[in-house]
Amino acid sequence: MTMKSLTLGIAVGAVLTATSALADYPERAVTIIVPFSAGGNTDSIARIAAEHLSDELGRPVVVENRGGGGGTIGSAMVAKADADGYTLLFGTTGTHNVNPRLREVDYDPIADFTPISAGVVSSVLIVANPEVQADTLADLMTLTASDAGAAMNFSSGGVGTVAHVAGELYNQKTGSHLLHIPYGGAGEAMNDLVAGRVQLNMNNVPAFLSHIESGAVKPLAIAAEKRSKLLPDVPTTAEQGLNGFVMGSWYGLMGPKGLPENVVQILFDAMATLDEDATVVERYKALGLEAAPSESPAAFADFIAAGYVWWGETLDNPVFKE
Amino acid sequence: MENIILGLSTALLPMNLLACLGGVILGTAIGVIPGIGAMAAIALILPLTFSLDPTTGIVMLAGVYYGAEYGGSTASILLNLPGTPSNAITCLDGYPMAQQGRAGVALFITTIASFVGGSIGIVVLTLLTPVIVDVAVAFGPAEYFALILLCFVAVSAIGALDVRKNIAMILIGGLVSTVGIDLYDGSYRYTFGRDELIDGLSLVPVAMGLFGLSEIILSVRNGGTRAKQSITLRSMLPTREDWRRMGLPMLRGAGFGCIFGPLPGTGPSVAALTSYATERRVSKEPHEFGQGRVEGIAGPEASNNAAVQTAFIPTLSLGIPGTPTMAIMIGALMIHGVVPGPMLVQNEPALFWGLVMSFWIGNLLLLVLNIPLISVWVALLNIPYRLLYPSIIVLICIGSYSISNSTFDVGLMLGFGVLGYVLRRQGFAPAPLLIGFVLTPMLEENLRRGWLMGRGDPLYFASSPMAAIVLLMCFALGGLALAGPALRRRRARRLNDIPNPGGHA
Numbered sequence: 001m002t003m004k005s006l007t008l009g010i011a012v013g014a015v016l017t018a019t020s021a022l023a024d025y026p027e028r029a030v031t032i033i034v035p036f037s038a039g040g041n042t043d044s045i046a047r048i049a050a051e052h053l054s055d056e057l058g059r060p061v062v063v064e065n066r067g068g069g070g071g072t073i074g075s076a077m078v079a080k081a082d083a084d085g086y087t088l089l090f091g092t093t094g095t096h097n098v099n100p101r102l103r104e105v106d107y108d109p110i111a112d113f114t115p116i117s118a119g120v121v122s123s124v125l126i127v128a129n130p131e132v133q134a135d136t137l138a139d140l141m142t143l144t145a146s147d148a149g150a151a152m153n154f155s156s157g158g159v160g161t162v163a164h165v166a167g168e169l170y171n172q173k174t175g176s177h178l179l180h181i182p183y184g185g186a187g188e189a190m191n192d193l194v195a196g197r198v199q200l201n202m203n204n205v206p207a208f209l210s211h212i213e214s215g216a217v218k219p220l221a222i223a224a225e226k227r228s229k230l231l232p233d234v235p236t237t238a239e240q241g242l243n244g245f246v247m248g249s250w251y252g253l254m255g256p257k258g259l260p261e262n263v264v265q266i267l268f269d270a271m272a273t274l275d276e277d278a279t280v281v282e283r284y285k286a287l288g289l290e291a292a293p294s295e296s297p298a299a300f301a302d303f304i305a306a307g308y309v310w311w312g313e314t315l316d317n318p319v320f321k322e
Numbered sequence: 323m324e325n326i327i328l329g330l331s332t333a334l335l336p337m338n339l340l341a342c343l344g345g346v347i348l349g350t351a352i353g354v355i356p357g358i359g360a361m362a363a364i365a366l367i368l369p370l371t372f373s374l375d376p377t378t379g380i381v382m383l384a385g386v387y388y389g390a391e392y393g394g395s396t397a398s399i400l401l402n403l404p405g406t407p408s409n410a411i412t413c414l415d416g417y418p419m420a421q422q423g424r425a426g427v428a429l430f431i432t433t434i435a436s437f438v439g440g441s442i443g444i445v446v447l448t449l450l451t452p453v454i455v456d457v458a459v460a461f462g463p464a465e466y467f468a469l470i471l472l473c474f475v476a477v478s479a480i481g482a483l484d485v486r487k488n489i490a491m492i493l494i495g496g497l498v499s500t501v502g503i504d505l506y507d508g509s510y511r512y513t514f515g516r517d518e519l520i521d522g523l524s525l526v527p528v529a530m531g532l533f534g535l536s537e538i539i540l541s542v543r544n545g546g547t548r549a550k551q552s553i554t555l556r557s558m559l560p561t562r563e564d565w566r567r568m569g570l571p572m573l574r575g576a577g578f579g580c581i582f583g584p585l586p587g588t589g590p591s592v593a594a595l596t597s598y599a600t601e602r603r604v605s606k607e608p609h610e611f612g613q614g615r616v617e618g619i620a621g622p623e624a625s626n627n628a629a630v631q632t633a634f635i636p637t638l639s640l641g642i643p644g645t646p647t648m649a650i651m652i653g654a655l656m657i658h659g660v661v662p663g664p665m666l667v668q669n670e671p672a673l674f675w676g677l678v679m680s681f682w683i684g685n686l687l688l689l690v691l692n693i694p695l696i697s698v699w700v701a702l703l704n705i706p707y708r709l710l711y712p713s714i715i716v717l718i719c720i721g722s723y724s725i726s727n728s729t730f731d732v733g734l735m736l737g738f739g740v741l742g743y744v745l746r747r748q749g750f751a752p753a754p755l756l757i758g759f760v761l762t763p764m765l766e767e768n769l770r771r772g773w774l775m776g777r778g779d780p781l782y783f784a785s786s787p788m789a790a791i792v793l794l795m796c797f798a799l800g801g802l803a804l805a806g807p808a809l810r811r812r813r814a815r816r817l818n819d820i821p822n823p824g825g826h827a
Contacts, residue, residue: 039365153775
């Protein structure tokens with residue numbers, strides 16, 4: 001083959017790919033960037049979703065881990081990727097609501113992305129070491145607001161994580177002075193909680209699941225509008241008189257800005273059946289999660305935008321700025 | 323007993339046996355290749371295990387993990403190229419042995435030491451799981467702080483003969499380790515606005531640059547002379563003297579591994595460091611360490627292998643990962659719907675005991691696999707420099723790149739290579755720098771955590787008997803180190819005063 005015909009071939013190929021991206025998407029493997037390392041929470045959620053998407057789309061959907069910078073490096077990469085539907089992102093509360101509120105990031109969490117659908121929405125669970133003299137959230141609020149509360153600690157997997165913000169929000173809402181003890185990750189934070197050196201932790205359900213089963217920690221309340229199907233005996237915060245304390249994390253699929261509408265629709269339709277796939281439901285349940293696809297791509301976009309506003313206001317608190 | 327039978331019947335299923343074999347072969351290969359550590363390898367093959375049965379998957383991942391610890395010493399000994407900090411300690415005496423033409427012996431010893439350490443670790447894992455769990459939870463910031471401080475004091479003598487130079491290197495290593503996000507207030511330290519620096523510097527490029535690349539630059543400068551390696555079987559077997567010397571260090575090393583392995587937040591590197599420092603301290607010829615002492619490789623290799631086995635105790639029975647690699651293991655189990663924690667042994671006995679028994683099988687396979695390979699590795703050293711070194715540089719560049727698919731880490735490795743060269747030309751040893759780099763973040767983390775928990779009361783750090791005793795040991799050891807030279811001088815003077823009984827004066 002001469003050089004000329006080779007170049008021509010490549011050019012034709014490129015044109016064909018560009019047009020067919022609109023016609024018969026997907027024509028080849030789709031890559032979902034997980035902006036965290038393999039084996040983490042986001043990675044597990046994304047891989048289970050990716051397997052479902054492969055079945056629905058009839059093409060392999062591959063997960064690629066691009067960790068670092070608290071998820072901002074992988075997110076920035078997708079923000080700059082071609083909007084052809086072959087490079088997607090599994091974004092999270094951290095990458096799209098929290099980090100951009102805490103520091104400069106290389107992307108605009110709203111303008112640079114095309115939201116497709118949420119995969120999982122998880123709520124914060126308030127858990128205590130079994131030795132803590134409180135069996136309900138009401139007891140706990142009385143205890144932490146008293147003088148004894150000033151000697152109590154809550155832990156998190158780092159500054160600006162959901163668990164940290166939840167704890168400070170709790171302090172603010174209940175007039176308590178719990179001290180924040182950060183750790184290198186949610187898993188590491190469990191050791192001192194189980195041992196009783198830290199009394200409280202407020203994080204998404206998966207962090208505690210096995211420890212609740214074994215009785216190493218006791219769940220007091222879930223920070224959601226309604227009770228979780230996974231823990232039906234745990235009352236919500238509002239049920240126990242703590243209002244304005246509903247928070248959690250979301251994990252969802254999105255592409256770079258300007259993703260063609262039909263591509264968004266195909267991907268959305270595939271995501272929409274996530275909670276009907278028995279394997280997915282079972283696997284998420286084992287992780288302490290529930291599949292929660294959005295009602296429409298627009299609804300997911302509104303959800304992200306609302307979260308961005310909520311986190312902006314919540315983080316506008318002197319304890320998060322040092 | 324029935325647990326063991328259940329475990330064996332699970333581990334010996336053809337699929338699991340195959341997974342175990344595949345895992346340890348891959349682990350050995352990855353350990354031998356400089357720069358690609360167990361963690362990167364496990365993250366890479368993790369997706370492959372999703373389609374397997376959970377037991378098969380975790381048996382394979384675990385095989386990669388402890389297999390890499392076996393293989394990791396190979397490049398340390400042959401090329402002064404450690405993939406992990408625990409193997410970096412093996413460079414100190416393993417590489418000089420290779421330079422003296424005893425690479426085969428060194429590899430043989432580390433294989434035996436790895437097997438002994440691994441086996442002792444598995445026995446502890448099998449018998450003492452419930453006991454060790456309570457101990458691991460009992461360790462809080464005060465105890466960790468004291469323990470890591472003790473490690474600091476103990477290792478300050480490792481490296482160059484001049485202790486002041488070593489302390490300077492430890493401090494520089496500590497400074498380098500502070501790059502990245504401050505865990506406690508979220509502020510950015512020395513990140514210069516770069517996203518790559520937010521998570522701090524990765525250990526692998528730092529270690530490979532400091533040890534491996536600087537070694538290559540030095541040998542090129544020195545014109546590339548080295549001892550010819552003999553590859554006959556006899557030359558690879560340790561002498562009777564070697565056997566005698568390695569026995570106790572292996573047992574002590576395995577002991578340290580069993581102590582540090584299950585503690586979340588310390589692990590194989592601290593175990594290997596403590597083992598080396600101990601061997602150096604109990605030896606009658608401490609000044610010979612760093613010049614090819616058998617004890618200096620047997621102890622640390624036994625301890626890091628014991629530690630990787632016992633690291634599974636808190637991971638499986640508490641659901642608390644001791645190291646980032648163990649966090650990936652937990653993720654691998656969770657994605658299969660197996661939740662690690664106190665209920666695991668009851669809910670999934672076949673998985674738990676099958677895994678434990680696969681460790682035995684894996685360690686045996688590694689022994690059988692590694693002994694014949696020694697001659698192959700040693701023969702590698704007889705490849706001319708002009709062919710060997712460029713290939714190694716390519717490998718360590720790939721290793722650096724693979725950590726987070728970023729060229730930034732390749733640049734970092736090159737930078738530390740030049741730094742390592744400059745330091746070694748000036749008579750500074752790179753090992754203490756790496757030790758400072760590994761230990762300082764642990765020390766800072768626990769110091770500040772204890773400070774918070776104790777509400778600023780310094781006595782919090784001596785609030786438990788364990789912490790208080792270890793702190794006292796730090797002071798005693800530190801005092802001894804400072805007073806040591808003076809005492810030795812005095813003793814030497816006294817010996818000279820005694821009339822020489824032989825009358826040869």
